[in-house]
Amino acid sequence: MNRTINQIILSKAPEVRHGGKDLSRFSLMHPQKLYLRPCLAFVIALSLLFAASAASAATDPYAVAKPLRGRQSASTAVASDRYFEFHSGFWINMHLFLLEEALTRKAGRDTGREAEFTNDSSISATLSGNEKTNWDAAVAYYQQNLIGLDLVANDRMRIIKNTLENFEDQASLRLSHLDPRLVRVLNSAAPVYRAHWWTAHDRANRAWIAAVSPLVDSDGDSLTQKIATAYETTWPDSPVRVDVVAYANDSGAFTSLLPTRIVISSMDPGNQKLAAEEALFHEGSHALIEKAGNLLLSDFAVHRKKAPPELLHAILYFSAGYFMKELHPDYIPYAKANGLWQQPAWKGFHEAIVKDWQPHLEGQASLSEAVSRLVSDVIASRN
Numbered sequence: 354m355n356r357t358i359n360q361i362i363l364s365k366a367p368e369v370r371h372g373g374k375d376l377s378r379f380s381l382m383h384p385q386k387l388y389l390r391p392c393l394a395f396v397i398a399l400s401l402l403f404a405a406s407a408a409s410a411a412t413d414p415y416a417v418a419k420p421l422r423g424r425q426s427a428s429t430a431v432a433s434d435r436y437f438e439f440h441s442g443f444w445i446n447m448h449l450f451l452l453e454e455a456l457t458r459k460a461g462r463d464t465g466r467e468a469e470f471t472n473d474s475s476i477s478a479t480l481s482g483n484e485k486t487n488w489d490a491a492v493a494y495y496q497q498n499l500i501g502l503d504l505v506a507n508d509r510m511r512i513i514k515n516t517l518e519n520f521e522d523q524a525s526l527r528l529s530h531l532d533p534r535l536v537r538v539l540n541s542a543a544p545v546y547r548a549h550w551w552t553a554h555d556r557a558n559r560a561w562i563a564a565v566s567p568l569v570d571s572d573g574d575s576l577t578q579k580i581a582t583a584y585e586t587t588w589p590d591s592p593v594r595v596d597v598v599a600y601a602n603d604s605g606a607f608t609s610l611l612p613t614r615i616v617i618s619s620m621d622p623g624n625q626k627l628a629a630e631e632a633l634f635h636e637g638s639h640a641l642i643e644k645a646g647n648l649l650l651s652d653f654a655v656h657r658k659k660a661p662p663e664l665l666h667a668i669l670y671f672s673a674g675y676f677m678k679e680l681h682p683d684y685i686p687y688a689k690a691n692g693l694w695q696q697p698a699w700k701g702f703h704e705a706i707v708k709d710w711q712p713h714l715e716g717q718a719s720l721s722e723a724v725s726r727l728v729s730d731v732i733a734s735r736n
């Protein structure tokens with residue numbers, strides 16, 4: 354789960370946070386996973402969203418909704434259902450693995466990532482000759498140019514991500530319109546990644562998709578209807594593209610908007626079994642919170658208070674987890690399982706959400722009534 358759109362709606366701040374922690378790509382490289390949600394929620398305030406969209410559209414033909422939708426074809430999807438279209442793309446997988454390599458080497462230490470990364474990273478230490486030259490050049494490019502940039506909030510990173518997703522079935526990035534230096538290092542690194550990592554990563558991605566698809570088939574109608582009702586909106590008309598990757602970010606998943614696209618790690622231990630399903634629907638719900646976010650902002654403004662940056666994200670966690678538990682009574686929602694409610698930044702959230710938001714999920718209060726009561730109680734709990 355990622356941050357962002359939620360966060361920016363609430364805080365109007367450009368930094369990315371998740372679960373109360375700084376979620377910028379680099380600062381997440383530390384062992385605080387218990388507080389991280391398998392997603393890096395990104396929620397960008399509408400004004401920022403539209404501004405970014407317009408800017409992106411002016412500079413990159415793949416950053417706008419229409420061409421992207423056109424390329425979301427079943428021919429390149431691993432699997433597709435009514436709600437999600439799953440992909441296992443070569444370029445986006447290599448891109449995010451290179452980012453992980455660059456961050457890890459820069460940190461010069463064990464970054465607390467999952468064991469799979471330790472194994473994957475050890476392979477790069479055995480490279481030699483041209484393979485080593487080309488791979489190291491790519492890692493160096495990432496260290497010098499990309500690792501300090503937020504995966505979602507930064508326009509360049511979002512354009513790179515969307516373009517590499519779109520080019521999943523292309524042998525070369527020559528026609529991609531990306532920075533020629535980036536294209537050069539990626540084209541040179543591609544044979545190395547394909548020879549040493551891609552087979553295992555693609556296999557993990559496809560296994561993850563095969564495991565989660567039956568859950569989406571059985572629960573998707575119920576979850577999308579309940580989530581959309583909770584936010585008084587509708588689920589997207591067409592399936593949301595999900596790029597399944599070996600490495601997403603430290604929180605295991607993130608979502609970009611306009612168009613809504615999810616990136617989720619198949620190897621992150623927090624994204625397995627029923628938690629994979631919660632992660633998917635949590636990520637998808639990031640695209641539905643405009644009305645709730647605006648109500649929160651308005652109600653805090655009435656009280657002349659600043660909205661806590663993570664409150665809307667806490668609502669997302671609670672709601673997706675609540676609906677999951679309705680369908681699977683033994684399931685422990687991610688936020689509870691991973692101690693999110695105990696974070697200092699989430700002080701008072703759980704009590705207020707249970708008291709004021711849960712009745713709304715049960716149909717006993719409107720969205721505006723629930724938000725109004727929630728805002729009052731959160732403010733009271735923090736005084």
Ligand SMILES: [Zn+2]
Pocket residue numbers: 354355356390392393394395635636639666669
């Ligand atoms: Zn999230």
